[in-house]
Amino acid sequence: MDFLESLKLSLSNLLSYKVRSFLTMLGIIIGIGAVIMMSSLGAGMKQNITGDLNKLGVGNFNISIDTSPGQTYKTEDLMTEKDIENIKKIEEVEAVSPTSSAFARIEIDGNTKMFMGTGVTEDYFKISNFTIVKGRKFLPSEYKKDGRFIIIDSSTAEQLYPDENPIGKKVTLNFKKNRYELVIVGVYKDPYSSLNFGGGGGAPSSGLIPNQFLVFINGGEQNKFEELQVKATSANSLNIAMAEVKDLMSRRGSSFDKYNVRSESSGLDQFNNILNMVTLFISGVAGISLFVGGIGVMNIMLVSVTERIREVGLRKALGARTKDILVQFLIEAVILTFFGGIIGVAIGYSLALLIGIFIKTSPILSPGVVLVCIFVSTIIGLVFGVYPAKKAAALEPMEALRTD
Structure with a gap:
């Protein structure tokens, strides 16, 4: 089974449980959203405060x-x-x-x-x-x-x-x-x-x-x-x-x-350092949310493996390789965290824009930060999806088919 076919099958399985898939992504969405919101507001505040002071x-x-x-x-x-x-x-x-x-x-x-x-x-x-x-x-x-x-x-x-x-x-x-x-x-x-x-x-x-x-x-x-x-x-x-x-x-x-x-x-550098430390601290707290989100992904994928034991056994009996099963479950985990990261970026920047209206600050969204956030969310899917994927791939066809 080629990669494109595995991708289609993974998307089909996830769309069958839309609410569960969204709730699984929620931890990733909150973590990425918090990082984007804080980094955007921090960059905007820094530009506002230092822009006019630089002219002095x-x-x-x-x-x-x-x-x-x-x-x-x-x-x-x-x-x-x-x-x-x-x-x-x-x-x-x-x-x-x-x-x-x-x-x-x-x-x-x-x-x-x-x-x-x-x-x-x-x-x-x-x-x-x-x-x-x-x-x-x-x-x-x-x-x-x-x-x-x-x-x-x-x-x-x-x-x-x-x-x-x-x-x-x-x-x-x-x-x-x-x-x-x-x-x-x-x-x-x-x-x-x-x-x-x-x-x-x-x-x-x-x-x-x-x-x-x-x-x-x-x-x-x-x-x-x-x-x-x-x-x-x-x-x-x-x-x-x-x-x-x-x-x-x-x-x-x-x-x-x-x-x-x-x-x-030097005084401006001190201000920038303090602002960077605050942003880093909030990002660290958001990192905990990402970790919890990763555990949530692993937990749901383990539940999915348990629910689909007969499906895995049937596919193996029809000739699916261990590698095919492993790749499919990994793709599902990565899809959850990848799209969770994208949604988190959109929600985080939207919140930054909303808060910016009240504090009269224009948030600045850095493409570098966006790429890092999406990369991190994707890596979380790979890391936390390995164990469920290996567990699914290790199932024996006959034992899986006997399972009720």
């Missing part, structure tokens, strides 16, 4: 004074404009900008909300690629100690001035005990809007302010910096630039290891 300059690096517990620094350890000039001389460095931030309070629709201001220089826009959607960047003359100008995020702009153009209007910020009115010259795309809480939820409003002015209102020392942000000329030269900057800074300050040089992508 992931791949650049920071230089900061070590302020870990037990560490102190002196005034001469603060970085200056001279340090910025020296770092810019490094061939692999494209731009350097001091970075500073301060929290304030802003009133929106009668409610007080936290506001995070970031101090910027001209080079800052080369390092962090903010997308200006309205207005403009700061003019060179606005980067001053009295530069009361601001570029706000799009979510804050919509809340402050709905249905109006915010350019040229003023926003009042409460820094500590002082109130400052700043003129809005631009609006940038809110990088956290894809996280579903930007602007109106848990995230604070944000804006860019000339660094000298922010340092002034924050009570800091002008032209003295605790942290610098640096952009390498290319992603390939990032590690070289970091090494050269680290060597340069080790010869400055009150101790050799006074300054930390850290890539901005």
Whole structure:
């Protein structure tokens, strides 16, 4: 009996017991569906969260004074404009900008909300690629100690001035005990809007302010910096630039290891690792379901062997070889798990799409994951179908025909 004939006979036998066949596949369907759902949602969330953050300059690096517990620094350890000039001389460095931030309070629709201001220089826009959607960047003359100008995020702009153009209007910020009115010259795309809480939820409003002015209102020392942000000329030269900057800074300050040089992508890598671990854990739990599903397949196939003893005996008496019986029962097991895997992929991705609507995430179905899932489900059929198939193939024709 050739393979095609065995395949037709196997399909005919399985279709004779449709409900039982489906229930046998259920464990495989649940396991594969869970893996597909989690991997699709995980890939979609990763793209959503990292996509906009990448635009903010992931791949650049920071230089900061070590302020870990037990560490102190002196005034001469603060970085200056001279340090910025020296770092810019490094061939692999494209731009350097001091970075500073301060929290304030802003009133929106009668409610007080936290506001995070970031101090910027001209080079800052080369390092962090903010997308200006309205207005403009700061003019060179606005980067001053009295530069009361601001570029706000799009979510804050919509809340402050709905249905109006915010350019040229003023926003009042409460820094500590002082109130400052700043003129809005631009609006940038809110990088956290894809996280579903930007602007109106848990995230604070944000804006860019000339660094000298922010340092002034924050009570800091002008032209003295605790942290610098640096952009390498290319992603390939990032590690070289970091090494050269680290060597340069080790010869400055009150101790050799006074300054930390850290890539901005490290935090994103940690997030990706956590997300991968969660996906792997859920996939491991789903793997248990696959194992249980495999046992279910073996159990039903053993029942099928018991029910079809006379059929096997008759076929052997008519000339069927042991190999033919073995192949037929193996094909039946593989069909169950193969189609169970396909149904699991369809159901898993459908659930991912449904959940994605509620969490505002577009699931990403990887062809590689689909192929692996179907391959694994097929292998489960082969592995767990071997014992029932061998048991059926080992039946003696005369003994089988005597069985009631």
